[in-house]
Amino acid sequence: MRPFITGHEDLIHDVAYDFYGRHVSTCSSDQHIKVFKLDKETNEWQLSDSWKAHDSSVVSLDWASPEYGRMIASASYDKMVNLWEEEPDAPECSGKRWTKLCTLNDATGPLFSVKFAPGHLGLRVGAIGNDGILRLYEALEPSDPRSWILSTEVKVLPNPPASHLQSDFCLTWCPSRFSTEKIAVCALDQVLIYQRDQAGKMYVAAKLEGHEGLIRSISWAPSIGRWYQLIATGCKDGKVRIFKLSETLQQDSDEMSVDEAPRETTDDSNVTKGPKLKVELLSENADHGGEVWSVCWNLTGTILSSAGDDGNVRLWKASYMNDFKCMSVISATGNN
Amino acid sequence: DNVFLYEVPIKESLEKFKEAGKALKFKVCPIFPLSVAFVTGKGNDYNKLHTPALSSLDHSKIYKIYVNKLFQIYQDLGDDRYFSIPTIGLVSSKSRRQHFETVNLAVDALIDELELCIQQMAENGDFEPVADFEDCATIINCLRAVHCTLDSGEEDSRAAFFANLEHWVNRADGEPDETTINQVLLGNVNMPVYNSYSFWSLLGRLLMRGLFDQAIGVVEKSGLLDHLKGNCETSHSAITELILMVQQYPYESEEQFRAWKATLLQLTQTYADSLTQVDQELRIFILDILSLVSGNRANILRYSKEWFEAFCGMIMFYIPTLELAEEYLDAALSEHPLNVCNVWEQPCVDIIRGKIHFILPTLESLENATAAFVAAFCEAKGLLQSPPQLRHLENSQLFSEADDLFSPRNSMATYLLNTLAMELCCQGDRELWAVSIGLISLSPSDNESAKRLAIAELLPHFPFQTNDDVEWLLSICAEWHLPDVARTIHRILGNSLLYDNNVVEAMSNFSKAGEF
Numbered sequence: 001m002r003p004f005i006t007g008h009e010d011l012i013h014d015v016a017y018d019f020y021g022r023h024v025s026t027c028s029s030d031q032h033i034k035v036f037k038l039d040k041e042t043n044e045w046q047l048s049d050s051w052k053a054h055d056s057s058v059v060s061l062d063w064a065s066p067e068y069g070r071m072i073a074s075a076s077y078d079k080m081v082n083l084w085e086e087e088p089d090a091p092e093c094s095g096k097r098w099t100k101l102c103t104l105n106d107a108t109g110p111l112f113s114v115k116f117a118p119g120h121l122g123l124r125v126g127a128i129g130n131d132g133i134l135r136l137y138e139a140l141e142p143s144d145p146r147s148w149i150l151s152t153e154v155k156v157l158p159n160p161p162a163s164h165l166q167s168d169f170c171l172t173w174c175p176s177r178f179s180t181e182k183i184a185v186c187a188l189d190q191v192l193i194y195q196r197d198q199a200g201k202m203y204v205a206a207k208l209e210g211h212e213g214l215i216r217s218i219s220w221a222p223s224i225g226r227w228y229q230l231i232a233t234g235c236k237d238g239k240v241r242i243f244k245l246s247e248t249l250q251q252d253s254d255e256m257s258v259d260e261a262p263r264e265t266t267d268d269s270n271v272t273k274g275p276k277l278k279v280e281l282l283s284e285n286a287d288h289g290g291e292v293w294s295v296c297w298n299l300t301g302t303i304l305s306s307a308g309d310d311g312n313v314r315l316w317k318a319s320y321m322n323d324f325k326c327m328s329v330i331s332a333t334g335n336n
Numbered sequence: 337d338n339v340f341l342y343e344v345p346i347k348e349s350l351e352k353f354k355e356a357g358k359a360l361k362f363k364v365c366p367i368f369p370l371s372v373a374f375v376t377g378k379g380n381d382y383n384k385l386h387t388p389a390l391s392s393l394d395h396s397k398i399y400k401i402y403v404n405k406l407f408q409i410y411q412d413l414g415d416d417r418y419f420s421i422p423t424i425g426l427v428s429s430k431s432r433r434q435h436f437e438t439v440n441l442a443v444d445a446l447i448d449e450l451e452l453c454i455q456q457m458a459e460n461g462d463f464e465p466v467a468d469f470e471d472c473a474t475i476i477n478c479l480r481a482v483h484c485t486l487d488s489g490e491e492d493s494r495a496a497f498f499a500n501l502e503h504w505v506n507r508a509d510g511e512p513d514e515t516t517i518n519q520v521l522l523g524n525v526n527m528p529v530y531n532s533y534s535f536w537s538l539l540g541r542l543l544m545r546g547l548f549d550q551a552i553g554v555v556e557k558s559g560l561l562d563h564l565k566g567n568c569e570t571s572h573s574a575i576t577e578l579i580l581m582v583q584q585y586p587y588e589s590e591e592q593f594r595a596w597k598a599t600l601l602q603l604t605q606t607y608a609d610s611l612t613q614v615d616q617e618l619r620i621f622i623l624d625i626l627s628l629v630s631g632n633r634a635n636i637l638r639y640s641k642e643w644f645e646a647f648c649g650m651i652m653f654y655i656p657t658l659e660l661a662e663e664y665l666d667a668a669l670s671e672h673p674l675n676v677c678n679v680w681e682q683p684c685v686d687i688i689r690g691k692i693h694f695i696l697p698t699l700e701s702l703e704n705a706t707a708a709f710v711a712a713f714c715e716a717k718g719l720l721q722s723p724p725q726l727r728h729l730e731n732s733q734l735f736s737e738a739d740d741l742f743s744p745r746n747s748m749a750t751y752l753l754n755t756l757a758m759e760l761c762c763q764g765d766r767e768l769w770a771v772s773i774g775l776i777s778l779s780p781s782d783n784e785s786a787k788r789l790a791i792a793e794l795l796p797h798f799p800f801q802t803n804d805d806v807e808w809l810l811s812i813c814a815e816w817h818l819p820d821v822a823r824t825i826h827r828i829l830g831n832s833l834l835y836d837n838n839v840v841e842a843m844s845n846f847s848k849a850g851e852f
Contacts, residue, residue, distance in 0.1 A: 004384060015361075225787075227740045297364065333344055333346045
C-alpha cells in the first residue's frame with residue numbers, strides 16, 4: 001500500500017480506526033476531521049468525508065463500539081468534546097455525512113484525550129485535558145445518543161499545571177468484558193487506575209509508578225485468553241513500560257497497589273470496592289534511545305507497537321516465558 | 337528490519353527531526369497489516385499516513401490455503417492430538433503404534449502441503465518468503481526422518497526411513513546439482529575424468545546421499561568401465577559388482593543388510609588382495625569407494641563435504657540404526673563443523689540429539705503457522721512435554737499463576753497454537769478467523785474456561801459479511817454458551833442493517849438483542 005495523503009493542512013494529531021479496521025479517521029490542527037473507508041477491491045483508503053469539527057486544533061478522536069452505530073468523539077484545544085454520527089444517506093465527501101449529536105462542554109482547559117468505553121459498559125465516553133479532571137459522560141438512552149449526562153468527575157491532579165509548562169494527558173479503558181470497569185488515566189508523569197465500586201463511584205485502585213517524565217501515550221491491552229491485564233506506557237524519559245495488573249481478593253502490601261480512600265467520590269467507607277489490583281512492572285525498555293511518542297496494542301493484545309525519537313517503530317511480543325522482546329524494528333527514516 | 341514500501345515518513349535527518357519537536361507515532365489497525373505510522377509535524381510531507389510492509393504473506397491466497405490445510409490436518413487427528421499411553425480400561429499393545437502411525441501420517445501431510453506451498457509461491461514469483469519456507473521444510477524433513485518414520489512399526493517403515501533421510505539431505509542444499517556433476521564430468525580434457533579426485537569425491541557423495549541411480553549414471557558416463565574392461569579385468573569386475581550391489585541395497589530388512597554388507601566387505605577385501613593393472617592412484621580410488629560403501633567411517637568422513645552427508649553415509653553404510661545417531665553425528669561434526677549461516681543446520685542437529693523444544697524458536701522465527709502445527713504434532717508424539725506432564729511442576733514458583741491460554745503450564749504447543757490463533761484474527765480474513773477459533777477450541781490446554789472467555793472476547797470482532805457468517809458466529813455462541821456475546825452481535829447487526837436502510841431486519845436483531 002502506498003502512503004496516502006490525508007489532505008490535512010496542518011499537523012495530524014491522532015488517527016483512530018473503527019472497530020473492524022474498515023474506516024480510519026484523522027484529526028488535525030486545521031480543525032478538521034477526515035474519515036477514510038477501505039476499498040475492499042483495491043485495499044486502499046478512500047476519503048469518505050471531511051468537515052470542520054472544532055474551533056481549535058482537534059487533538060484526539062475515537063470510534064464508538066458498533067453496538068451503538070457509527071459514532072466518533074473528538075476532543076479539541078477549544079475545551080469541547082464533540083460527538084458525531086454518520087448519516088448514511090448523505091453523499092460522500094459532501095462535508096455533511098457526519099452530523100454533530102452533542103457537545104460536551106465542561107472542561108476548563110484544552111482537552112488532550114477522548115475515549116469511548118468498551119461496548120459492554122454502555123455508551124460512555126471519557127475525556128481529560130489540561131484542567132486535570134477526568135470526566136465521564138453517559139448517554140441517557142443508547143438508542144438515542146443525543147442526550148448525555150456528566151456521570152463522573154474526578155480530580156486527577158490537585159491543581160492544573162501552569163499554562164507555560166509542557167503537559168500531557170491521556171487515558172485508556174480496560175477493554176475486558178470479564179473485568180470490572182476500569183480506566184487508566186495519565187496526568188503529566190503519573191498513571192492512576194480508577195475502578196468503579198459497587199456504589200458506582202470511581203476510586204483509585206492502583207498507580208503505575210516509575211515514570212520520570214511526561215507520559216506521552218498509554219494503551220490497555222485486550223486481555224484475550226489471559227487472567228491478568230497488561231498496560232503499556234510510552235514516556236518522555238525514553239522508556240516503554242509494560243505493567244501487569246492482577247485482580248486479587250486479598251489485601252497485600254505491594255507498593256504500586258494502592259487502595260486509597262476514594263478521592264472526591266464517596267464518604268461512605270463501608271461501600272464494597274472492586275477487586276484489589278496487584279501491579280507489577282513486567283518490562284521496561286529504553287531501546288528507542290529518546291522520547292517515546294506512542295504505544296498501541298494489536299487487536300488481541302499479543303503485539304505492542306511503540307514509536308519514538310530514534311525514528312523507529314518497534315513491535316514487542318511476549319515469549320513463552322512471558323517476557324517481552326522486540327520482534328521487529330521498522331525504520332521510518334531514510335538512513336537505513 | 338521491515339521497511340516502508342514506497343517512502344519513509346521521516347524525510348530529514350533524525351537530528352533535525354528531533355530539534356523541530358516532531359513526533360513519530362504508530363497506530364495499530366484491527367487488521368494488523370493496515371496499521372499506519374505518521375509524523376506529527378508541519379509541512380506537506382507530514383500529512384500522509386504510511387503503511388509499512390509488515391509481511392508480504394498476509395494477503396497471500398496461497399498462504400491462507402496452506403494455513404487452512406494445516407488446520408484440517410490437525411483437526412482430522414481427532415483424539416490422536418493428545419499423547420497418552422493407556423494403562424487402564426481398554427489396553428492394547430497395538431494402540432501406541434497406531435497412534436504413532438496416525439501422527440506420522442499427519443507430519444507427512446504437513447510436509448506435502450509445505451512443499452506444495454513453496455512450489456506455488458515460487459511459481460507465483462513470491463521469492464521473498466520462499467527461503468524461509470525452504471528452511472522450515474528442511475528442518476521438518478529431518479524431524480520426519482529421525483522421529484516420525486520408524487516408530488510406526490509398519491512393514492515398509494524401514495524403507496520409508498531411508499527415503500525420508502535421502503529426501504531431507506538432498507533437499508537441504510540441493511547438492512550436488514546438475515551443473516556440479518557436469519563440471520566434474522567435463523572438467524579436464526587432458527585427463528580422463530576417472531583419474532581425478534573430484535570424480536571419486538562426487539561418486540562418494542552421491543552414494544552417501546542415497547542417490548544410487550545418479551551415482552551409477554556418473555560411472556557410466558565417465559567411461560571408467562570401458563577403460564577398465566580393456567585394461568584390468570579385476571577392477572572392472574569389482575566396479576561392476578559394486579554397481580550390482582548398490583542396485584540391490586537392502587532398504588527393507590536389517591538381516592538382509594548384514595548379508596549385503598558382508599558381501600561388500602568380502603568384495604573390498606578380495607580387491608585389496610588382488611593384483612591389478614591400473615594406476616596405483618586409480619586403484620586407491622576404487623578401493624576407497626568400495627570401503628566407503630562397506631561402511632568404512634574414515635572414508636565416509638573423508639569423501640563427504642558436509643556433516644549431514646557424512647551422517648547419512650554412516651546411517652546408510654555403517655550400521656543403519658538411529659541408536660547410534662548421536663555417535664554418527666559427533667563424528668560427522670568433528671570433521672565438518674556446522675555452517676551457522678544455514679538457519680536449518682543447528683535445528684537439525686538438535687532434532688538428531690532429541691532436543692525438539694530447541695527447534696521451535698527457529699521454526700517460529702521462520703514461519704509461525706508451521707511452527708505451531710509442528711509443535712502440536714511433536715507433542716502428540718510425546719516428543720514435547722504435554723500439559724499433563726507439566727502438572728508435576730505445579731508447585732514450583734514458575735507456575736504459581738492460574739492457567740490461562742498463554743501459561744507455560746499449558747505446554748509449548750498450546751502456547752504456539754494460541755499465539756497463532758491470535759495472530760490470524762488480526763489479518764481481517766474471515767477464513768483465517770474460522771481457523772483461529774478452531775485452534776483455540778482444539779488447543780491441547782484442558783482449561784475450557786480460559787478458552788470460552790477468549791472466544792467470547794474475540795467473537796464480536798469477527799468481520800462478518802454474509803448471512804452464513806452471522807449463522808457461524810451465532811452457532812459458536814451457542815456451542816460455547818455465550819448469550820451475552822450473542823446479544824452484542826445482534827446489536828451490532830441491528831445497527832449495521834439500519835445503516836443499510838433494512839429497518840425490519842434491524843428491528844428483528846434489536847429485538848433478539850433484548851432491546852425491546
